Amino acid sequence: xxxxxxxxxxxxxxxxxxxxxxxxxxxxxxxxxxxxxxxxxxxxxxxxxxxxxxxxxxxxxxxxxxxxxxxxxxxxxxxxxxxxxxx
Numbered sequence: 001x002x003x004x005x006x007x008x009x010x011x012x013x014x015x016x017x018x019x020x021x022x023x024x025x026x027x028x029x030x031x032x033x034x035x036x037x038x039x040x041x042x043x044x045x046x047x048x049x050x051x052x053x054x055x056x057x058x059x060x061x062x063x064x065x066x067x068x069x070x071x072x073x074x075x076x077x078x079x080x081x082x083x084x085x086x087x
Contacts, residue, residue, distance in 0.1 A: 044082055048075045 008016070016028060025031040056063065057072040 044079060048079050051075055051078070 016031065019025075020028065020031045025034070041051075052071060052075050055074075056068065
């Protein structure tokens with residue numbers, strides 16, 4: 001596991017400590033790791049949504065329900081592959 005260092009001002013530390021207590025995080029490290037994981041998942045979802053928009057919007061012809069279903073399945077498969085690689 002790698003170590004990283006960040007600087008956080010005192011006011012933000014107080015806010016973080018308050019959030020940690022309310023949400024029952026044992027340590028600041030645990031809280032930060034969780035926040036990073038959540039942000040990574042959010043960014044992945046945004047990327048998948050952009051891919052879906054490109055697939056749905058790239059066709060000048062009519063898109064069938066079956067094609068939309070296939071595009072959605074491809075997007076879910078890609079998300080699952082990314083999740084497995086990060087574990």
